[in-house]
Amino acid sequence: MSFDILWFAFHILIFPGLLFIVVMGVLLMGINNKMVARMQNRVGPPILQPWYDFLKCCGKETIIPRRAQKFVFIGAPILGFAVLITAALFIPFGGSSVLSSTGDIVVILYLLTFCSVMSIVGAAASGSPYAGVGLSREMVAMIAYELPFVLVLLAVGKLAGSDSAQGVTFSLATITEWQTAHLPVICHISMIPAAIAMLFVIPCEIGMHPFDIAEAETELCEGTLTEYSGAPLGVYKLTHCVKVYVMTALFTALFMGGITTGMVVVDVLIKILVCLVVTFLSMTLPHAVCARFKVEQVFKFYWTFVSALALISLVLVWIGL
Amino acid sequence: MFQKMIDDSMKRSPWIFHINAGSCNGCDIELVSVLTPRYDAERFGFRLTGSPRQADIVVVSGPITLQSRDRMIRTLAQVPEPFCVVSLGSCPRSGNVFKGSYAIDGPLEKWTHVDVSVGGCTPKPEAIIAALAKASAILEEKRKAMRQADKADKEKRS
16 A cells, blocks of 8 residues: 555656656757757757756845735746646656546646746736736737647547547547557648647747747846746746646657557657657757747737648548548 | 755856946947857857846946946846856946046946956957856856855854
């Protein structure tokens, strides 16, 4: 009995829980920065740079502005980080996930939104006008990517739920099983537009460079993070890294899950490789190629082009292709 | 051990905030060129931030005009400890060609501690990188000193 609890604690805290998630997030972010630098013919920062940034932030003085709501100002980044780790526990990564239910996808969607809302709440509590503009932009970005994101999830759920009685599944375990029985979702021609749409959703959800309208440092003094300093800022930066892992792991679970060799270590290595490829396609390429988009450009792009791609997949799946 | 790791990372990720105190834009352009792919200061972890709250190294350029003086002092007061101030170019150190003007109130030393000073009108990007590297080493020293002062303070109380 106590062994079970220990095993569960091991899953939550070490693998595939907190420690693994943070390490993967930092590594993916560092490798992404390095690849961007190499594409621009630079040497680039060391791969552990996000980790150094976090440690440095911990060593700095934390200033709480007089106008800020102290409790919310400090609580928001911590709650956002905790919520994101919880979301990551629902995603299977080479083997089964730590937590699972019949509505995994809804829970993950809700927790990811909650994490973004926490950065909005923190910015609103800081009482800075720059943060105010930043949070309004963050909201626009959320509305922009949420629609294609939900459409993609529905398309995958419909395809993987075609065997079951309900017709649509919201359980990642069912999706993984379906992919083991049939081919991975990405091998179905009708799902390729949805995969491309998901690749576009990832950088906006994370707030990576061409879509980082909320944290535009040159226009908005870091936007939502204007008043943050010291350890809370470090937690925000770490949340940013963990989001990279969560989104790429979600992509692999949705589109390339269910590939098993029988050995957990090999499975995890394959997944890490897929995560790296997804990071390169969805984050490094746009970062190295594009300049930052304007607010209305992001909104228009997601509600026309990306949503249309996701919708094509949804319609194709619905009529049974 | 954790504290030592923090000390070490202090010099690996210094974020720069740039204050223009009436500069002619020459030094500003050279500072930005340091961060471009040609000189690539990001390989040492330098990053330009937009907010003084997140800065570790504050770079001041320009001869401190009367108009910009109060704003500069207010911005420097918002930077969390420990931080370094780098004076960029000849203007903040001596006033350069503007020396003796009624409109300037320099040098920079009058208003804040200056840790590293780069001369030149304008300084070369290589010189700026060297100064920033020196400043980040000083940053680590400052953090260590801060920690020891904290420790001594605690012992005194107990």
